[in-house]
Amino acid sequence: MAQSMNLAEKIISRASGRSVVTPGEIVVAKVDLAMIHDSGGPRRVEPILKRLGAKLFDPERVVLISDHFVPGSDPASREILELTRIWARERQIAFYDGEGICHVVLPERGHLKPGKFVVGGDSHSPTGGAFGAYMFGVGATEMAGVLATGEIWIKVPETILIEWNGALQPGVLAKDIMLALCANLGMGGGRYQAVQYSGSTISALSMQERMTLSNMAAELGAQAGLIEPDETTADYLRSVGAECPDWRQWRRDADARPAEHHVFEAAILEPQVAAPHSPANSAAISETDRPDIDVAYIGACTGAKYADLQNAAELLKGQTLAPNVELLIAPSSKRDQERARAAGLMKIFEDAGAKILPNACGICAGYGTARLGEDVTCISSTARNFKGRMGAASSKVYLASPYTVAASAITGRITDPRDIMSGMERP
Amino acid sequence: MTSGKAFVLGNDIDTDMLAPGQYMAAPIEVLASHCLETIAPEFAENVQPGDIIFAGENFGIGSSREQAAQALRHLGIVAIVARSFGGIFYRNAINLGLAVFETTSDLTIKSGEPVSLDTERAMITFTDRQETLQLDPLPGFLFDIVKSGGLVAQLEKRFGVTRRDTQP
Ligand code: SF4
Numbered sequence: 001m002a003q004s005m006n007l008a009e010k011i012i013s014r015a016s017g018r019s020v021v022t023p024g025e026i027v028v029a030k031v032d033l034a035m036i037h038d039s040g041g042p043r044r045v046e047p048i049l050k051r052l053g054a055k056l057f058d059p060e061r062v063v064l065i066s067d068h069f070v071p072g073s074d075p076a077s078r079e080i081l082e083l084t085r086i087w088a089r090e091r092q093i094a095f096y097d098g099e100g101i102c103h104v105v106l107p108e109r110g111h112l113k114p115g116k117f118v119v120g121g122d123s124h125s126p127t128g129g130a131f132g133a134y135m136f137g138v139g140a141t142e143m144a145g146v147l148a149t150g151e152i153w154i155k156v157p158e159t160i161l162i163e164w165n166g167a168l169q170p171g172v173l174a175k176d177i178m179l180a181l182c183a184n185l186g187m188g189g190g191r192y193q194a195v196q197y198s199g200s201t202i203s204a205l206s207m208q209e210r211m212t213l214s215n216m217a218a219e220l221g222a223q224a225g226l227i228e229p230d231e232t233t234a235d236y237l238r239s240v241g242a243e244c245p246d247w248r249q250w251r252r253d254a255d256a257r258p259a260e261h262h263v264f265e266a267a268i269l270e271p272q273v274a275a276p277h278s279p280a281n282s283a284a285i286s287e288t289d290r291p292d293i294d295v296a297y298i299g300a301c302t303g304a305k306y307a308d309l310q311n312a313a314e315l316l317k318g319q320t321l322a323p324n325v326e327l328l329i330a331p332s333s334k335r336d337q338e339r340a341r342a343a344g345l346m347k348i349f350e351d352a353g354a355k356i357l358p359n360a361c362g363i364c365a366g367y368g369t370a371r372l373g374e375d376v377t378c379i380s381s382t383a384r385n386f387k388g389r390m391g392a393a394s395s396k397v398y399l400a401s402p403y404t405v406a407a408s409a410i411t412g413r414i415t416d417p418r419d420i421m422s423g424m425e426r427p
Numbered sequence: 428m429t430s431g432k433a434f435v436l437g438n439d440i441d442t443d444m445l446a447p448g449q450y451m452a453a454p455i456e457v458l459a460s461h462c463l464e465t466i467a468p469e470f471a472e473n474v475q476p477g478d479i480i481f482a483g484e485n486f487g488i489g490s491s492r493e494q495a496a497q498a499l500r501h502l503g504i505v506a507i508v509a510r511s512f513g514g515i516f517y518r519n520a521i522n523l524g525l526a527v528f529e530t531t532s533d534l535t536i537k538s539g540e541p542v543s544l545d546t547e548r549a550m551i552t553f554t555d556r557q558e559t560l561q562l563d564p565l566p567g568f569l570f571d572i573v574k575s576g577g578l579v580a581q582l583e584k585r586f587g588v589t590r591r592d593t594q595p
Contacts, residue, residue: 187488366442
């Protein structure tokens with residue numbers, strides 16, 4: 001009988017042309033898809049490719065997305081974008097320019113499929129795991145190697161199974177699951193192995209909520225954050241016009257052993273807040289400081305997808321912002337923003353007094369013009385609150401779900417979204 | 428064999444500290460001059476070729492930007508010894524020819540003390556104290572990349588490119 005394997009092992013054994021792989025061994029695998037963006041992409045890989053005299057291993061398997069330096073608010077950024085555009089034309093690859101953040105645009109254009117072995121030139125590449133693809137991030141030199149050869153070495157990871165069972169309380173989202181996990185397991189808890197999320201809580205989540213989980217596998221220090229594909233995955237792929245062949249084979253064998261197995265109960269999870277300067281500084285909102293805030297930010301691949309906008313709008317409907325609070329919203333993709341506009345969500349944000357920013361990374365990683373100033377306190381739906389990441393080193397960033405960010409924008413201090421939902425807390 | 432001095436840093440040194448976002452569009456010399464400025468403002472100025480970083484857990488956690496490793500290499504760092512590394516940083520460091528060693532031993536090292544490194548034997552000597560630290564050598568596959576001077580140098584061989592003297 002064939003050796004039982006976890007999902008990560010199944011995908012890697014297929015990609016490396018072996019019948020079986022075992023955690024710990026180093027294998028060379030063939031890459032099904034390589035995704036790059038304007039920051040780590042052309043400007044950094046082209047000098048290496050040129051030096052090697054190398055062609056792309058397969059232009060059909062390379063996708064380029066501009067997001068970090070969009071909209072090009074200074075000369076250096078504009079130059080990088082220009083170079084990105086020229087390269088896309090010359091190398092004849094799929095290019096999404098200013099369409100949104102790479103991790104959201106890649107699946108919404110149907111590029112991610114269950115069972116695929118994918119590398120991305122960005123640390124939040126584990127997002128692809130939500131679709132049952134083994135996707136992980138690499139730096140530019142390694143990406144240049146992939147683009148030239150179509151191959152990459154990988155140490156077959158152990159599997160860390162993270163199981164959540166039961167229904168989430170109203171007011172609690174996938175982001176809260178992740179912040180709780182960061183506090184529980186720590187930023188090194190993923191040990192650069194493969195996390196796999198399972199259990200009834202996860203199966204009940206929408207595709208975009210699952211993406212939040214896989215996205216923040218990066219904050220657990222995992223290489224990948226896998227979720228087994230199911231009907232929800234297949235429905236999503238159909239909705240974006242992509243085919244979804246044969247997804248049922250991409251699951252862990254029932255008798256495969258994970259290296260670790262953590263089990264959590266969804267019903268007792270409260271909204272979480274991560275205090276500066278680490279996602280691992282998370283705690284239930286009832287147990288945290290709730291300082292006044294200056295800025296509320298709904299943005300990034302982690303926290304401004306359509307589902308995130310929908311959640312924020314649910315709280316902001318008919319409300320106005322607290323005085324002296326700025327609410328900045330940078331929808332993750334153009335398509336999600338258009339959908340939000342059609343559903344009346346953008347109107348809710350505008351009526352509340354929010355400022356809408358471009359569909360790009362923006363201040364999530366300190367790019368663009370809206371960077372946080374000295375001593376600013378911000379609550380953010382992004383994934384990272386490292387010191388100085390979003391602006392001045394003296395700024396303080398609290399991480400929370402889109403619900404909690406919206407609730408806090410209404411009251412002007414960090415606020416439990418359930419208090420707004422129940423009408424208990426009034427601005 | 429390389430010689431330099433030790434730099435001692437704490438836990439969770441992230442890629443935003445190593446390569447701050449606001450200088451990401453700038454050339455590597457500029458970016459490197461801001462390396463670690465939020466936590467150790469004197470670092471970039473004091474570091475010299477041959478120096479080694481000793482750090483705690485999760486060194487290089489955060490983004491995939493390899494400028495984090497590149498900035499250190501640009502400043503002359505030859506190796507990093509830490510309790511654990513961010514996974515992407517670890518790969519990037521190897522690919523750029525920077526030796527990285529994980530160790531669980533408790534180290535008492537003074538910033539500034541002279542150190543020398545034998546990468547192949549994974550041995551560090553603290554020259555003032557005449558003490559040595561034996562680390563686990565890199566797996567062969569990875570040592571070959573570091574020894575070649577990084578992934579690009581290795582690929583040059585594969586693509587039949589004649590090696591130039593300078594790094595990209
Ligand atoms: S939005 Fe933030 S986390 Fe996402 S890819 Fe951009 S910089 Fe990275």
